[in-house]
Amino acid sequence: MKIVDVCAFYSPQGGGVRTYVEQKMRIGPMLGHEIVILAPGDEDAVIERRPGARIVTIKSPRFPLDRKYGYFAEAERLYAALDAEAPDFVEATSPWRSAGLVANWPGAAPRSLVMHADPLSAYAYRWLGNIFSRRTIDRQFSIFWEHLRRHSRKFDHVVCANRDLSRRLDEGGVRHTVTIPMGVEAGCFSPALRDRSLRARLLADCGLPESAALLLAVGRLAPEKRWPMVIDAVGLASQQSPIGLVMLGEGREQRTILRHIAGNPHVRLFAPERDRAAFARIMASADALVHGCEAETFCMTAAEARASGLPVVVPDAGGAADHASGGAGRTYAAADCNAAAAAILEVVRERPRPAVQARSMDEHFRELFAAYALCREGGRRAA
Known part of the structure; x- marks a missing residue:
């Protein structure tokens, strides 16, 4: 055709x-x-x-x-x-x-x-x-x-x-x-790409030792992604367990998000990684992916995290929720910062590595x- x-x-x-x-x-x-x-x-x-x-x-x-x-x-x-x-x-x-x-x-x-x-x-x-x-x-x-x-x-x-x-x-x-x-893109994402030295460097960028948990957040810096809520949820969870958050994204909300981070050394915002192989290594080297948007039609980043053996912490509405099924992560009540923090703590404490069941x-x-x-x-x- x-x-x-x-x-x-x-x-x-x-x-x-x-x-x-x-x-x-x-x-x-x-x-x-x-x-x-x-x-x-x-x-x-x-x-x-x-x-x-x-x-x-x-x-x-x-x-x-x-x-x-x-x-x-x-x-x-x-x-x-x-x-x-x-x-x-x-x-x-x-x-x-x-x-x-x-x-x-x-x-x-x-x-x-x-x-x-x-x-x-x-x-x-x-x-x-x-x-x-x-x-x-x-x-x-x-x-x-x-x-x-x-x-x-x-x-x-x-x-x-x-x-x-x-x-x-x-x-x-x-x-x-x-x-x-x-x-997800076939042959790109895999748990085998996990790199402990890369994980250690990313945690060091967050001012934390290797014993801390490393969360990843990926996506456009737009209001519907609810990144300020994600940052606040990680901050709440960090009061009970050391957590670093690495964010990869760009967009019109960048200044707003940087102001919201407010110099917190454990939260770092970086430009997107355009090299797909390098991005796949970053994805596999984190401990979980956290997402805030309940309006995703599919949520490609959550699918890529799942293919990388990474548990996801996602809202219970929209396309992101599908990627937490089958023990692949946790959902929380959409737009609820306290619920997101509780879900983050559950994943951080368990540190599960879900079995790979990724559709291509x-x-x-x-x-x-x-x-x-x-x-x-x-x-x-x-x-």
């Missing part, structure tokens, strides 16, 4: 969507498919080409709130690109404007909406959850729910990477939901593309 991904969230500067796109461009051709990524950009161009895969940008304006990204402002330009590509299957990988554009494209190809974002959890529930019930919040955001319900009738699949999101969308009347979990991205794309192939063979089910 020729699969065209209308990818509004793609940015060459990085992020989870870029990692997903890179894996799709590697694995898709191996499975016999041609992959084309259509992304907003500063000009009409092919910005990357590989055997059987390419990234094509459509000249588009920058997104005002985060100029690292663009957005598809003109339906006609996007439709002309889709018509020229003549895809066998089309994906929309943002639930915002591009979902409506792809849903309404007059082409005959079947199509899916891949939920790379959970806006209600990331924003509405986080902002208003301490005041109103989720049912009340959903009523107040009925325009977004109707947007999803209306467009889902024109998609053959609404693909979610975690069961919690699939359930909420299905209960909200979104049609054609299906859960297809993602996975190869498995994800095999399952995803098989669903697409069945759709093409059986005919569109979108209304």
